[in-house]
Amino acid sequence: MRIGFLHPGSMGVSLAASAKAAGHDACWASQGRSSQTRERADENGLTDVDTVQQLCEQCSAIVSICPPAITVDVSRQVAGSNFDGLYLDANAISPQRAKAIAGIVTKAGARYVDGGVIGGPAWTQDKTVLYLSGTHAGDVVDWFAGGMLATSVLNADPVAASALKMCYAAYTKGTSALLYGILGTAEAMGVRQALQKQWEEGDGVLAAKATGPASGVTSRAWRWIDEMQEISCTFEEAGLPGGFHAAASEIFRRLSDLRKESETTTEQVVEALLCEPSEGRS
Amino acid sequence: MRIGFLHPGSMGVSLAASAKAAGHDACWASQGRSSQTRERADENGLTDVDTVQQLCEQCSAIVSICPPAITVDVSRQVAGSNFDGLYLDANAISPQRAKAIAGIVTKAGARYVDGGVIGGPAWTQDKTVLYLSGTHAGDVVDWFAGGMLATSVLNADPVAASALKMCYAAYTKGTSALLYGILGTAEAMGVRQALQKQWEEGDGVLAAKATGPASGVTSRAWRWIDEMQEISCTFEEAGLPGGFHAAASEIFRRLSDLRKESETTTEQVVEALLCEPSEGRS
Numbered sequence: 162m163r164i165g166f167l168h169p170g171s172m173g174v175s176l177a178a179s180a181k182a183a184g185h186d187a188c189w190a191s192q193g194r195s196s197q198t199r200e201r202a203d204e205n206g207l208t209d210v211d212t213v214q215q216l217c218e219q220c221s222a223i224v225s226i227c228p229p230a231i232t233v234d235v236s237r238q239v240a241g242s243n244f245d246g247l248y249l250d251a252n253a254i255s256p257q258r259a260k261a262i263a264g265i266v267t268k269a270g271a272r273y274v275d276g277g278v279i280g281g282p283a284w285t286q287d288k289t290v291l292y293l294s295g296t297h298a299g300d301v302v303d304w305f306a307g308g309m310l311a312t313s314v315l316n317a318d319p320v321a322a323s324a325l326k327m328c329y330a331a332y333t334k335g336t337s338a339l340l341y342g343i344l345g346t347a348e349a350m351g352v353r354q355a356l357q358k359q360w361e362e363g364d365g366v367l368a369a370k371a372t373g374p375a376s377g378v379t380s381r382a383w384r385w386i387d388e389m390q391e392i393s394c395t396f397e398e399a400g401l402p403g404g405f406h407a408a409a410s411e412i413f414r415r416l417s418d419l420r421k422e423s424e425t426t427t428e429q430v431v432e433a434l435l436c437e438p439s440e441g442r443s
Numbered sequence: 444m445r446i447g448f449l450h451p452g453s454m455g456v457s458l459a460a461s462a463k464a465a466g467h468d469a470c471w472a473s474q475g476r477s478s479q480t481r482e483r484a485d486e487n488g489l490t491d492v493d494t495v496q497q498l499c500e501q502c503s504a505i506v507s508i509c510p511p512a513i514t515v516d517v518s519r520q521v522a523g524s525n526f527d528g529l530y531l532d533a534n535a536i537s538p539q540r541a542k543a544i545a546g547i548v549t550k551a552g553a554r555y556v557d558g559g560v561i562g563g564p565a566w567t568q569d570k571t572v573l574y575l576s577g578t579h580a581g582d583v584v585d586w587f588a589g590g591m592l593a594t595s596v597l598n599a600d601p602v603a604a605s606a607l608k609m610c611y612a613a614y615t616k617g618t619s620a621l622l623y624g625i626l627g628t629a630e631a632m633g634v635r636q637a638l639q640k641q642w643e644e645g646d647g648v649l650a651a652k653a654t655g656p657a658s659g660v661t662s663r664a665w666r667w668i669d670e671m672q673e674i675s676c677t678f679e680e681a682g683l684p685g686g687f688h689a690a691a692s693e694i695f696r697r698l699s700d701l702r703k704e705s706e707t708t709t710e711q712v713v714e715a716l717l718c719e720p721s722e723g724r725s
Contacts, residue, residue: 324632343613349681350606399631402693408686
């Protein structure tokens with residue numbers, strides 16, 4: 162089976178590697194992509210078919226795995242290529258956006274499966290789980306069987322996998338943003354050291370996070386700006402306040418420029434949080 | 444030394460008990476207070492001087508320890524009684540509100556000390572810390588020396604103690620609100636069970652919190668509605684987004700009616716979160 166990946170970022174190539182381990186041909190379309198993406202795709206043995214049009218013609222399955230902001234565009238491109246196979250959206254998007262994408266691709270003749278990845282890039286056996294939902298969810302399991310990626314079929318609800326991803330990320334990334342927001346506030350108020358000392362009296366987890374390396378967050382903050390907005394929309398759709406993640410989105414926006422640094426510290430994070438004027442405060 | 448407590452709630456009586464242990468006379472003013480407060484004050488051996496006016500005349504020190512929403516009113520009452528002793532505001536309020544209160548009482552001739560309590564009511568040795576800041580902060584230490592309450596003088600910044608309290612509570616209570624917000628969203632989206640299962644794969648702390656008794660939160664949520672607003676204001680004053688705690692305030696608002704229940708479960712919390720329409724969404 163030929164499976165197309167739009168686009169092979171660090172998560173995408175790990176999914177493609179699991180598809181290859183399952184005996185499938187993992188393809189991608191290089192047109193318009195960066196040299197970094199090409200390098201990653203080549204290293205992981207993906208087959209380049211040049212264009213999205215070609216990808217849609219040659220593959221019976223497409224996996225959309227890309228930043229939240231371009232997910233709808235990707236689905237439109239695929240729909241525009243008259244793709245009539247199985248379309249898996251595995252992105253961190255709200256159930257509402259997932260529904261919109263399902264509508265776009267099914268109207269063009271494809272079948273839609275909703276997905277959500279929990280965990281980092283799948284380079285360790287069963288540490289990363291691809292949740293699947295919708296009528297055709299079961300069909301996707303074989304795409305990755307035998308690879309590092311674990312799969313879990315949720316239920317027939319068309320967008321349950323996206324909902325689960327949103328709820329899970331809401332805590333992990335939401336609390337990271339909150340922690341840094343607090344450190345920025347404490348710094349501005351002249352009590353960061355005292356706060357740190359009080360946290361050390363606790364179980365030490367928070368104190369350690371507050372002084373440990375920040376690169377795990379700052380290298381990915383640019384991508385989480387939109388993911389937090391998606392979570393905020395998910396809360397609002399459920400009738401709950403979206404303010405937590407609208408604020409988290411703003412925190413990550415201020416940290417997004419630190420992506421350029423290879424190692425970052427709490428000091429740099431606090432500085433970045435305080436030197437920028439607030440934009441789109443929630 | 445006679446120290447007046449406005450008003451002896453569950454935290455207040457524990458502070459009064461520490462003042463008594465330090466050899467002071469802990470006083471209160473019963474006029475207009477509930478029978479529950481009277482019972483608590485009597486049980487803990489507080490001296491009733493009837494009115495706030497009397498309290499201000501007979502005491503050389505006043506401790507304001509009350510819900511955030513009435514802190515300014517309390518300071519105005521004390522200022523209106525021409526109190527010229529030492530006024531300690533030990534409440535969970537923003538630095539801005541603390542500054543406003545400092546202005547009110549010092550204008551009337553009193554000296555102001557800013558305080559912030561971290562921990563529950565002080566019934567265990569040194570488990571609860573009263574942070575103190577401002578020029579006269581050191582004078583307050585003797586009020587509680589020998590009691591269960593620990594004190595810690597921060598620095599001369601007039602409102603550092605309030606700032607520290609806000610930053611500390613921002614995480615503890617903010618993450619509680621976030622957790623329940625997520626559970627409500629997951630329930631509305633039909634993925635609460637799947638989320639719980641995924642959380643169980645982690646260190647189990649979150650999973651345990653999500654199914655454990657909710658009474659620790661629901662019995663105090665009514666009081667945290669305003670405290671979260673104070674934290675939101677503190678963030679905004681620091682130039683950081685206040686949305687986390689505006690959302691947390693809304694979560695606690697929806698849970699405030701559960702105060703009447705002696706034991707509450709996650710099921711009741713989720714139901715309360717989802718059955719109320721959103722008000723003042725952030």
